[in-house]
Amino acid sequence: MTAAAETSTVERATGISGGPHPQRWVALGVIAIAQLMVVLDATIVNIALPSAQKALDISDADRQWVVTAYTLAFGGLLLLGGRIADYWGRKRTFMVGAIGFAAASALGGLATSGAMLFAARALQGAFGALLAPASLALLTVLFTEARERAKAFAVYGAIAGGGSAVGLLLGGVLTEYANWRWCLLVNIPVALVALALAIPLVPESRAHGETSYDVPGAIVVTLGLASLVYGFTEAAKPAEGWGSPTTLAFIGGGLALLVVFVIIQARVRNPLLPLRIVADRNRGGAYITSALVGAGLLGAFLFLILYLQNVLGYTPLKAGLAALPVTVGVLISAGVASNLLPRIGAKPLMIVGPILAAGAMFSLRFIGLDTSFWVHLMPAELFLGLGLGFTFVPLSSLALVGVPEHDAGAASAALNATQQVGGSLGTALLNTIATSAITAYAVAHLPSATSPQDGQKIGLLAQIDGYSSAFTWASVMLLAAAVVAAVLIQVRKEDLPVDGAVAHAG
DSSP states (O other): OOHHHHHHHHHHHHSOOSSSOTTHHHHHHHHHHHHHHHHHHHHHHHHHHHHHHHHTTOOTTTTTHHHHHHHHHHHHHHHHHHHHHHHHOHHHHHHHHHHHHHHHHHHHHTOOSHHHHHHHHHHHHHHHHHHHHHHHHHHHHHOOSHHHHHHHHHHHHHHHHHHHHHHHHHHHHHHHHTOTTHHHHTHHHHHHHHHHHHHHHSOOOOOOSOOOOOHHHHHHHHHHHHHHHHHHHHHTSTTTOTTSHHHHHHHHHHHHHHHHHHHHHHHSSSOSSOHHHHHSHHHHHHHHHHHHHHHHHHHHHHHHHHIIIIISOOOHHHHHHHTHHHHHHHHHHHHHHHHHHHHHOHHHHHHHHHHHHHHHHHHGGGOOTTOOIIIIIHHHHHHHHHHHHHHHHHHHHHTTTTOOGGGHHHHHHHHHHHHHHHHHHHHHHHHHHHHHHHHHHHHHHGGGOOSHHHHHHHHHHHHHHHHHHHHHHHHHHHHHHHHHHHHHOOOOGGGOOHHHHHHHOO
16 A cells, blocks of 8 residues: 555544644643543542442442442443544544533532432443543544554553542542542533643544444443342342342343343444454453453452441541552553563463452451551552553453454453443442341341440441452452453464554553
């Protein structure tokens, strides 16, 4: 292909002509601001959750909706959001996503009930599912030269990796020195700044060709996942339990809707998730591993924050700082894994990583009323982060092994979606396990309390019993991820698209 023909192809695919955009580096800053807002919102609310739960009188069984409403909507609609961005216009989608995210944040910050907060979080996830893929697509078309693109995606990756740490610290500061509501309201000025800069600086671009959307698929998969989570939530309630008709109906209905989703994907012209992407053994293994790791990590992280604040009595800011070793571990091992991946391949890293994380998670089950941070919690968190970093890096490459160029965006988005969906289901399931254990412990031991002090101590011990159960099952999920990787991953190191993974990660 001649240079002119290649340029023409790029112009048709992106809608941008005339070489690199002159303001692309400034536009990168705008996109990075919006992406940081989406990423930190996954962790900033964790720190605020104990305060929000008390203020809005949210039950232990329902508190996980603050996390899962966001991740469910985000993961369930992410693939549709990517297609809308490509065909409707990436800048337009970016701006609508930012406006919607700010409005949803305002609704959550002003929430007067748990249901209102849950609805606002779901709306944040839905608009985040427009914002995130539009941001990634804009980077792809703004930076066409390989070396510049690598730098741009390095910035994007640093935002994605460091956003969780920023969320923990910012959530601690806002909750402790202002109010938990500001963990949501802070998104409004951030979104307004991103919008004001995007209008003059970010160019519009869109893909050409078939522009039909698989809206039924997006609705069915999101409803199916929400039904599963609601079933798990009902199982956590003493009046319902796992055997109640309501629990079984929602879990069964959710599974049935997911089967319908697969049937839709096999029959529509432009499926949300082309089954040929999932059918490959290595990619299928990567997606299952991603879901299991997301389930173990996001679910257990919630209980680590609850333990630090509710049992050890940490302030929100101290809890945010105390959770940082996980992020430090991820950043360290991600750098090491990037160097090891071309030398030893993906499989060894994807076995060792989850095993290391599972061991660290299992050590958290031995928490107590006065567990030492430096002796017990910090090493466990650090090794948990190290294991996760060794897992995340090869996952990004495996998602793109043997994928045709026109499916690369869907394959990469599917990896992100599986992690979010896994996190949603894992958080709901682990919350049910923890809440049931807390209730059982309290019922068994409260009758023996002879004073208010005894009752208070039993209440704390009941929470520890519940959190320990959650950490145990989270470690089982991470071990399952290692087993899946060992059985399904067969790709050779020579087959890994190392450069391409950089361009599509996130």
